[in-house]
Amino acid sequence: MEKYSIVNMIEFKRKMYFDFFVETETTLDFTVKLDVRRAVEKCQKEELSFYGYTIFNITKVVNSIENMRYDLLNEKLIVWDEIIPSFTSFNKRENLFHALWINMEDNYLFFDKEFKTLVDEYKNSNHISPIPNEPKNMFNISSIPWIHFDSMSGNNKYSGKTFMPTISMGKYHEENGRLLMPISIKVHHATMDGYHISKFYDELQKQLDKV
Numbered sequence: 001m002e003k004y005s006i007v008n009m010i011e012f013k014r015k016m017y018f019d020f021f022v023e024t025e026t027t028l029d030f031t032v033k034l035d036v037r038r039a040v041e042k043c044q045k046e047e048l049s050f051y052g053y054t055i056f057n058i059t060k061v062v063n064s065i066e067n068m069r070y071d072l073l074n075e076k077l078i079v080w081d082e083i084i085p086s087f088t089s090f091n092k093r094e095n096l097f098h099a100l101w102i103n104m105e106d107n108y109l110f111f112d113k114e115f116k117t118l119v120d121e122y123k124n125s126n127h128i129s130p131i132p133n134e135p136k137n138m139f140n141i142s143s144i145p146w147i148h149f150d151s152m153s154g155n156n157k158y159s160g161k162t163f164m165p166t167i168s169m170g171k172y173h174e175e176n177g178r179l180l181m182p183i184s185i186k187v188h189h190a191t192m193d194g195y196h197i198s199k200f201y202d203e204l205q206k207q208l209d210k211v
Contacts, residue, residue: 002137003081004073014191018077021190025161028187028194031151032201033180036172039208040179048108051087052115055141056108057207058167058183059085061200062139063104068200070163070191073136080137083164088142089119091126098125101138139164148173152184163188165200 009015036054043050062068062083069080086101100118105111122130144152148171165187172181183204185197 002135004071004078004137005081007070007077007079009077012077017193018190021188026189027155028189028192028197029151029153029184030197030201031149031182031184033182034201034205034208035178036181036208037179038211040172042211046109048112049115049119051143051145052112052119053108054169054208055085055087055102055115056105056111057204058141059083059104061203061207062165062167064203065196065199067192067196068139068165068187071137072161072163077163083137083139084135085141086134086138087140089122091124093124094126096126097142098122098127099129099140100131101134140166142166142168144168144170147171148180149182149184152182154186163191165192 009018012018036050039053039057040050042048043053066079069083071078071080071083082104084101084104086099088097089100090097100122102111102114102118105114152168152170154166154168165185167186168184170182170184172179174180183201185200187197
């Protein structure tokens with residue numbers, strides 16, 4: 001459901017920061033490597049998609065942080081009740097990606113089932129966005145499973161005008177007994193600071209550590 005509330009800008013505590021960083025179109029890019037060993041082992045044991053499980057946990061954490069649910073709609077700042085992931089999937093025959101969106105589930109097992117069905121259904125799609133009727137309350141997740149990167153940044157003409165986070169993950173590798181996977185996030189400084197980004201990574205690590 002695309003439910004939201006309009007932010008009262010008179011009472012908005014970030015109004016000064018919001019106005020300043022909207023004017024300067026300042027975005028923030030961070031990349032942090034998280035230990036995914038427990039998550040990988042859990043997915044192997046329970047026959048889950050690791051990519052799907054990571055998307056599930058990212059979405060869960062993002063929704064727990066109000067600042068990551070801010071958006072601009074009809075030139076008004078709003079906060080969505082819930083945002084859902086649009087994620088990249090890969091057509092192996094054509095070496096092209098496409099973006100799929102999926103509704104969030106409370107249970108990761110239900111989410112995994114829906115995720116696998118969706119990916120399989122569109123695995124040969126040549127359309128960049130093959131699922132019709134895209135909801136407005138989406139945020140973007142992408143995966144680059146061939147590269148273990150130290151940093152990542154991507155910009156377009158909308159970057160300084162988009163408030164919801166853009167998240168990318170890379171290839172994990174072993175280091176000192178840990179499986180480290182880079183996860184990058186791009187946010188708008190008008191609605192988020194380093195505090196919110198730190199909270200995102202801390203909470204995501206906790207979720208990925210659950211067994």
